[in-house]
Amino acid sequence: MRNLALKFILGICLMFSSKSFSQTAETFDQIGRFLNDATWYADKYITPATDGAVYQASSGWMSSPKKRKVFTTTLGVYGNFFKVPTSDRTFTIQNSDFSFFTIQNSNGDAVPTATVPTALGPDTQYYLVGAIDGNPIRMAAPNGVDQEIVSYPYLQGSLALWKGFEIVAKYSTKVKLKKGDFQVYGFGLKHNLSQYSKYLQRKKIHLAALALYSKENISFDFVDTQTSYGNLGINRISSDINTFQFQIGASKEWKKFELMANIISNRSDFKYKFTGERGQIEDVIPVQYILNEKLKDIYKTKYNCIGEISGRYQISKIFVQSSLAFGKFVNSNLSIQYEF
Known part of the structure; x- marks a missing residue:
């Protein structure tokens, strides 16, 4: 149903365009195949980064189950290393992956x-080429951050309430990556x-459960391509990720010294969108809008089970803590916390 609606929008745009387009079934087919290939490539390009973003956001939440x-109140400065x-x-x-390029x-x-x-990858020098209505399109394959370790700082705090409850919050500013x-x-x-167990209290063994929600925003440069119709306006792709997590620590x-282990289970909903500046081709075809509608076909939900080990050492009211999360990926945290 969505594809039929997009074809209708495309047809109206071409019909009333002041640019030179031959109104043929072949032209419609070429544009449709271009959109399909661009959507497929965007999925392959950004999915590893969004999967990694979930791991980066999932670890380090429980400073202690005590x-x-x-x-x-506990406040901490954290460094995350993925x-x-x-x-x-x-x-x-x-070439068999593409119908247009x-x-x-x-x-x-x-x-x-x-x-x-x-x-998440290195630089490269490959191109994807095709033509619409006899006019060539040549897109450079987008490059990645080219980093073996992706790191960022963030703040985290907690406030103890009655009956063993505690509110926890995490926040990072927008971190610039390559x-x-x-x-x-x-x-x-x-x-x-x-x-609820006097035995565990005597042995200084602590057990806690944590339920949380986090939001991860990630975006990357995509392709900045000039065509005879102008810039395509797909030079940036973004993902909004909503994660719901439950863990036992x-x-x-x-x-x-305190040694801690966590079992983490989460569900993440991934949405994608091209967010670059409006391209000149938008005067002819609303490429960004149509592609963003097509990206809804690759929205996905994923589940993760993650293990985490952590060590925490107290120096007066200051705590130094490191943690390692592992599963599909490996992610580590290092923090300094102050408790008052």
């Missing part, structure tokens, strides 16, 4: 296959479970 005194797996830095394309190398020679970067940016914020509610204290 029950704190009412109104005890290891980009080699397998997620590139993907392979071949064919692949060229940097010399302009046609090639059957190419290894190109994801949003060819992109990233931001995460969210809040959660923790409840101490070991308070347990820890054991030895004087000033």
Whole structure:
């Protein structure tokens, strides 16, 4: 149904366009195939980065499962470090993947296959070429952040309430990456479970559950392509990710040192959108709008199960903590916290 509506919009735009378009079924078919290929490529390009963003946002939430005194406040400065797996830095394309484009190398020679970067990958020099109504379109394959470790700082705080409940909040400013940016914020509610067991309290073993919501915004440069119709207006692609998470944490204290383990389960809803400046081709065809409608076909929901281990050391009212989350990816945190 959505594709029929988009074809209707496209037809109206071409019919009343002041630009030179031959009104043929072939022209409609070429534009449709271009939109399909661009959507497919966008999915392959950004998905590894959005999957990694969930891991970056999921770890480090529970500084300790301990029950704190009412109104005890903890504030911390965190550094997050995400290891980009080699397998997620590139993907392979071949001409059979496309119905509109064919692949060229940097010399302009046609090639059957190419290894190109994801949003997390290195630089490359490949091109996707095609033509609409006899007018050529040549797009450089978008490059990635080209970093083996992606890091960003954020703030996190918590406030202890009655009966073992605790509010937790996390916030990062928009962090500039090479060819992109990233931001995460969210809040959660923790409840101490070991308070119901005198045995666990005597042994200084702490147990807690945490439910939270976080939002991750991530965007990357895509393609800035000039055509005979003007710029395509798809030079930036963004993803909004809504994550709902539940985790159980347990820890054991030895004087000033606390060792903790977490089991994390979350669900993330991914939405995508081209957010670059309006292209000149929009005077002819609303490419950005149509592509954003087509991107709804690749909206997805994913589930993760993540393990996390953490160590926390107390120096008066200051705590130094490091954590390592692992599963499909590996993500680490290092923080300094102050409790008052």
